[in-house]
Amino acid sequence: MSFEADWQMISERSGDAIFFEKVMKAAKVEAKRDGITLESAQELGLASHISAMIRRGREGEALTIEDKTLFDEVSEGSLHLAARICGMVSGIHEDEKYLLSTHFEIAKLN
Numbered sequence: 001m002s003f004e005a006d007w008q009m010i011s012e013r014s015g016d017a018i019f020f021e022k023v024m025k026a027a028k029v030e031a032k033r034d035g036i037t038l039e040s041a042q043e044l045g046l047a048s049h050i051s052a053m054i055r056r057g058r059e060g061e062a063l064t065i066e067d068k069t070l071f072d073e074v075s076e077g078s079l080h081l082a083a084r085i086c087g088m089v090s091g092i093h094e095d096e097k098y099l100l101s102t103h104f105e106i107a108k109l110n
Contacts, residue, residue, distance in 0.1 A: 006044055014051035015058055023050050027085045034081055036107045046103040050085070053100070057091035065095040071102070078104040 001009075014020040024047055031038060038046060056063055065071070071079075082101035086092060 003040055003044065007047060010044065010047045010051045014054040016054060020047075020051055020054055023054065023085065023088050026088060030081055030084060031104060031107065034077060034104075036081075036104055037110055038103075038107045039110060042103065042107050042110075046100075049100060049103060050089075053086070053089055053092055053096055056096075057089045060091060062093040063096055063099070064093055065098050068095075068098060071098045074098070074101045074105045075108070078102075078108070 011017045011020050027046060027050065028038065028043070053063075055061075078101040079097060081104050082097040086094070086097045086100060089096075
């Protein structure tokens with residue numbers, strides 16, 4: 001599949017393509033502001049996570065992290081960025097930021 005076809009599929013899975021695009025745009029702007037550049041594969045990974053996050057918020061599904069020490073090596077900057085993006089999506093558990101932060105932390109290695 002092409003990037004565009006993958007993007008379309010991910011967007012549709014969110015259940016709210018317009019809101020998905022808004023959150024993704026904010027995530028990319030915020031990441032760029034923090035000096036983070038996402039490669040195409042990383043952008044699709046982030047998109048897939050955000051799409052699922054929107055769906056979980058809408059359906060009331062809570063994603064919780066049992067052992068937050070697994071994220072001890074994630075920088076405060078990536079956690080704060082993830083928290084800002086998570087703040088855009090209602091109905092999600094606060095632990096969502098931990099998994100989302102890994103997308104930004106990995107992209108810092110580019």
